[in-house]
Amino acid sequence: MDIENFLRPRGGAARAATLRGAGFSRTYLDKALASRRIIRLRRGVYSLPEEAGIFGVALRHNAVLTCLSAAPVYRLWTLNDPGAVHLSPGHHAGPPGTLIHGKCRHPRHPWLPVAGLADVLIHSLRCLPAVDSLVMVQSAAGRGDISLDFLRHKLPGNRNAGSRAILDNVIPRADSVLEVLANFHFRKAGLQVRRHVEIEGVGEVDFLIEECLIVEIDGGSHLEARQVKKGPEAKQRVSGRRPPRPEVRLRRRRPSPRADGGGRAGGT
Numbered sequence: 145m146d147i148e149n150f151l152r153p154r155g156g157a158a159r160a161a162t163l164r165g166a167g168f169s170r171t172y173l174d175k176a177l178a179s180r181r182i183i184r185l186r187r188g189v190y191s192l193p194e195e196a197g198i199f200g201v202a203l204r205h206n207a208v209l210t211c212l213s214a215a216p217v218y219r220l221w222t223l224n225d226p227g228a229v230h231l232s233p234g235h236h237a238g239p240p241g242t243l244i245h246g247k248c249r250h251p252r253h254p255w256l257p258v259a260g261l262a263d264v265l266i267h268s269l270r271c272l273p274a275v276d277s278l279v280m281v282q283s284a285a286g287r288g289d290i291s292l293d294f295l296r297h298k299l300p301g302n303r304n305a306g307s308r309a310i311l312d313n314v315i316p317r318a319d320s321v322l323e324v325l326a327n328f329h330f331r332k333a334g335l336q337v338r339r340h341v342e343i344e345g346v347g348e349v350d351f352l353i354e355e356c357l358i359v360e361i362d363g364g365s366h367l368e369a370r371q372v373k374k375g376p377e378a379k380q381r382v383s384g385r386r387p388p389r390p391e392v393r394l395r396r397r398r399p400s401p402r403a404d405g406g407g408r409a410g411g412t
């Protein structure tokens with residue numbers, strides 16, 4: 145039996161152990177991979193190209209997925225579904241209905257038909273609306289997977305000025321997508337913003353706007369360590385039922401002689 149006939153009744157995919165148990169040797173699998181009869185979805189899992197979804201699209205056109213279509217592979221935050229497949233076909237023409245991106249200039253994913261993280265982010269900065277690419281870069285930079293200096297260096301000249309401006313909105317510490325979006329829109333509105341400010345009697349707050357308005361963003365990390373460290377009022381609040389999300393709470397700051405809040409700036 146050839147590997148296609150073995151995989152089709154099994155949903156098109158199988159683990160390496162299953163394949164070896166059925167008599168397909170490592171050498172056979174390597175040859176099947178090299179000739180693109182199968183692809184490796186992840187370590188130890190193989191699939192027929194036509195059963196591999198958008199990976200199969202990339203393989204059939206000798207291209208790699210990039211931009212928003214590659215975001216799930218690198219576990220990047222996203223705001224919207226990709227819709228059309230975002231492809232980098234190199235010197236080839238891309239198939240109709242796909243969004244074609246430029247050549248990849250960095251090492252690609254080690255086994256999937258996917259661009260490397262650097263190309264994925266650079267393509268997203270040139271392709272997507274600002275907030276969509278911002279959250280992707282924020283999640284990668286926040287984990288330390290890539291540095292902003294590296295990306296800036298790769299985006300020289302006037303034609304990349306817009307992309308570099310998006311990088312200026314990446315914040316040093318973001319606990320949720322909502323925090324990134326709030327920071328972006330506050331700054332875009334021309335407001336003076338400080339993040340993660342310690343307020344006496346309250347604790348650390350997410351935003352202090354124009355030195356007079358506290359904005360709390362209660363996102364997915366509502367019960368995580370930093371939030372629980374907030375003041376007594378916040379501790380009491382988080383001890384109960386989890387509130388609906390997202391929740392943005394506005395509080396007018398109580399007048400205080402300590403106008404600087406006594407906390408550190410968020411580095412925005």
Ligand SMILES: [Zn+2]
Pocket residue numbers: 210211212230243245267268271272
């Ligand atoms: Zn794109």
